[in-house]
Amino acid sequence: MRAAVLAFCCALIIVSTSFANDQGSIEWSKVDSILGRAPTISGDVHRYGFPRSDLKVTLDGVSIAPALALGGWVAFKPDHDGAMAMGDLVLLEAEINPVMSKLIEGGLEVTAIHNHLLRAVPATFYLHVGGHGDPIKMASTLHDALAESKTPLAAPTASVSTLDLDTTRIDEIIGAKGHSNGGVYQIGVARRDDITMDGKVISPPGPMGVATGINFQPTGDGKAAITGDFVLTSDEVNSVVKALRSNGIEVTAIHSHMLGEQPRLFFLHFWANDDAIRLAQGLRTALNATKLSTH
Numbered sequence: 001m002r003a004a005v006l007a008f009c010c011a012l013i014i015v016s017t018s019f020a021n022d023q024g025s026i027e028w029s030k031v032d033s034i035l036g037r038a039p040t041i042s043g044d045v046h047r048y049g050f051p052r053s054d055l056k057v058t059l060d061g062v063s064i065a066p067a068l069a070l071g072g073w074v075a076f077k078p079d080h081d082g083a084m085a086m087g088d089l090v091l092l093e094a095e096i097n098p099v100m101s102k103l104i105e106g107g108l109e110v111t112a113i114h115n116h117l118l119r120a121v122p123a124t125f126y127l128h129v130g131g132h133g134d135p136i137k138m139a140s141t142l143h144d145a146l147a148e149s150k151t152p153l154a155a156p157t158a159s160v161s162t163l164d165l166d167t168t169r170i171d172e173i174i175g176a177k178g179h180s181n182g183g184v185y186q187i188g189v190a191r192r193d194d195i196t197m198d199g200k201v202i203s204p205p206g207p208m209g210v211a212t213g214i215n216f217q218p219t220g221d222g223k224a225a226i227t228g229d230f231v232l233t234s235d236e237v238n239s240v241v242k243a244l245r246s247n248g249i250e251v252t253a254i255h256s257h258m259l260g261e262q263p264r265l266f267f268l269h270f271w272a273n274d275d276a277i278r279l280a281q282g283l284r285t286a287l288n289a290t291k292l293s294t295h
Contacts, residue, residue: 026078026135034139035074037155047075051182052090052124054150059120062225062273067182068217069117069227070124072151074142076135079200083135086197086258087142089127091149096125098148103129106141111259116269117227118252128257132198164218165276173280174214174287185216185224189287191231196262214283216276224276226283227252230268232290237266239289244270247282 028046032038039046050073051066064070074087085108091099100110112128131138146153161183170185171177178187189212194201213228226249230240241251253269272279 026076026083030136031076031139034136034143036143036153045075045077047073049073049156050089050146050151051156052151053156054152055090055092055122055124057120057122057124059117059225059271060273062217062219064117064120064225065183065217067184067186068215068225069120074129076138077200079132082133083138084197084200085129085131085135085138085142087129088257089129089146089149089151091125091127091151092122093125095149096127099127099145102145102148103141106137106144107131107133108138108141108145109259112255112257114255115253116229117271118250130258163216164220164222165216165224169277170216170280173277173284175284178214178216183217187214187216188212189214193263195265197258197260212287216279218276219273222275222277223273224279225271225273226276226279227269227271230270230286230290232266232268233263234266236290237268240268240286243286243289244268244282247279247285248272248274249279249282249286 031046035048037048039048049071052070052072053066055070057064057070070090072088072090074085076083076085089099096113103110108129108131110127111130112126114126115123116126117124129142143153161180163180163183163185165185167178167185171187174187174189176187176189178185191211212230214226215228216224216226219225232240237254244251249270249272251268252271254266256265257267258265
C-alpha cells in the first residue's frame with residue numbers, strides 16, 4: 001500500500017513539474033523583443049497583434065479601421081515541447097508568396113489563405129499560420145516573414161476614441177460583454193465545447209482563434225459596419241447562413257483556418273452596414289441558430 005501511495009505521489013510531482021516547465025521555462029521577454037511589442041495575456045496564452053495600420057482600405061464607401069478587419073495576430077500557448085503557435089496575417093496579394101517562403105524556411109506551417117471581405121479596395125488576404133516548438137525561433141521566423149510585407153513592425157500606438165454606439169444595448173442583445181479597440185466595438189463569443197489540436201485543448205479562452213468574433217465600426221446616424229467570423233461545426237453552417245441572409249447580412253466567406261482540430265471547424269465571415277441595433281438583433285438570430293447559443 002505504501003509503495004502504491006509513493007508511486008502516486010511521484011507521478012503527481014512529475015506532472016506538476018512538467019506543467020511548471022510548460023509555464024515557466026519560456027523566456028517571454030525575448031519573444032516580446034523579437035516581435036517588437038507586448039502581448040495580450042489570457043490564461044497561459046500570449047497573443048501579439050499586427051494591425052495593418054499602413055493600409056487604407058475602403059468597402060462600400062466605408063474606410064475600414066484596422067481593428068474592424070485588418071488586425072493580424074499571432075498567439076503562443078505553452079506546450080510540453082515549447083509552445084504551440086497559431087495566427088492570422090493580413091496581407092496584400094503581392095505579399096503572400098514572399099511571406100509564405102519565409103514561413104516555410106523557418107519551419108512554420110501555412111494552414112489557410114483566403115479572403116474575409118468582398119469588394120474591398122485594395123483587396124486583402126488572410127494567411128493563417130501554425131507551428132510547434134521553440135517560441136523564440138518561431139517568433140524570429142514570424143518577424144522575418146512579416147518583414148517581407150509592409151506590415152508595421154513597430155509596436156502600434158494606443159488610441160482612445162468615443163464610440164457613437166449604444167454598446168450597452170448591443171451587449172444585451174448579443175449576450176456578451178464587448179470592449180472598445182481603435183474606434184471599433186469588439187465582442188468575442190466563446191464556444192462552450194472543448195476544441196483540441198493534437199490532443200491539447202485550445203478553447204476556451206478565445207485568443208487562439210476559436211471564438212466567434214463580432215466587430216462594430218460606427219458609420220454615423222446610429223449605423224455601423226459589422227464584420228467578423230462565426231466559428232461553427234459543419235451542421236451549424238447553413239443554419240447560420242440562412243439566419244444572416246434573412247436579416248440583411250452578407251455572408252462573405254466560409255472556410256477553414258486550421259488543420260487537424262477536433263471537432264472540425266468552419267469560419268463564416270459576414271458584412272453589413274446598417275442600423276447597429278438591427279444588425280445586432282440579426283447577429284443574435286444567427287447565434288441562436290447554433291447549438292452553443294449564449295442565451
